[in-house]
Amino acid sequence: MTICVAQSRPVTGNVPANLDKHIALIKLGIANGASAIFFPELSLTGYEPTLARNLATQANDPQFNVFQQLSDASQIVIGVGMPTITESGICISLLLFQPHLDRQVYSKQYLHADEVPYFVSGNDFPGLTIGGKKIALAICYELSVPAHTANACSGSAVVYIASVAKTAGGLSSTLSRLALIARTQSIPVLMANCVGQADGDICAGTSSAWNDSGQLTGQLASDNEGLLLLNLATQEVTVKQLPH
Numbered sequence: 001m002t003i004c005v006a007q008s009r010p011v012t013g014n015v016p017a018n019l020d021k022h023i024a025l026i027k028l029g030i031a032n033g034a035s036a037i038f039f040p041e042l043s044l045t046g047y048e049p050t051l052a053r054n055l056a057t058q059a060n061d062p063q064f065n066v067f068q069q070l071s072d073a074s075q076i077v078i079g080v081g082m083p084t085i086t087e088s089g090i091c092i093s094l095l096l097f098q099p100h101l102d103r104q105v106y107s108k109q110y111l112h113a114d115e116v117p118y119f120v121s122g123n124d125f126p127g128l129t130i131g132g133k134k135i136a137l138a139i140c141y142e143l144s145v146p147a148h149t150a151n152a153c154s155g156s157a158v159v160y161i162a163s164v165a166k167t168a169g170g171l172s173s174t175l176s177r178l179a180l181i182a183r184t185q186s187i188p189v190l191m192a193n194c195v196g197q198a199d200g201d202i203c204a205g206t207s208s209a210w211n212d213s214g215q216l217t218g219q220l221a222s223d224n225e226g227l228l229l230l231n232l233a234t235q236e237v238t239v240k241q242l243p244h
Contacts, residue, residue: 089120183214
């Protein structure tokens with residue numbers, strides 16, 4: 001089974017344009033044998049907390065049905081980032097599309113203090129499995145919370161996926177933390193980061209992969225869009241750039 005993460009360049013607040021780019025990256029993943037693809041934090045809008053209330057939508061919004069169609073047609077699991085409307089407020093969410101199954105939503109449970117004015121914490125998530133194998137999910141700040149990491153990796157998870165929006169200032173500590181998670185949890189780790197504008201700063205890309213010993217096995221550049229594809233059986237990583 002091959003799991004991949006996408007490194008995308010969101011157009012701030014432009015969901016239709018970002019949706020088109022997601023489709024291109026998903027098709028690149030399909031062409032390279034991906035069983036699942038996961039995008040950065042809030043990938044469909046860009047990481048823009050101050051705009052989130054106006055951009056947020058219901059998790060079952062039909063404009064995202066194209067992801068279900070791709071999932072069904074190519075037997076691929078797709079995770080895309082979107083602010084979602086809930087009864088308690090706006091959540092930072094991953095919309096999860098699985099072949100011929102109902103849409104699932106994983107919403108960030110641990111928020112950074114800077115996010116609290118704009119978002120609310122998500123509820124417990126029943127978990128994601130692909131081919132009977134548990135996939136551990138984390139959205140950005142959650143990777144720094146040991147209790148979240150332990151819970152996400154419990155139950156024989158086979159890979160840890162971190163969906164983030166990290167600028168250069170926070171990248172070094174994030175890379176170190178994810179290498180530590182891989183080493184201490186004995187699990188391969190993938191990080192999906194974006195490039196381009198984000199909340200008045202620039203995201204630093206450098207989406208990365210580590211094996212279950214914590215060794216870096218693959219990395220994208222700081223400014224290119226593309227994929228990292230991890231073969232779970234061999235832990236080999238392949239890099240694919242999105243053609244211009």
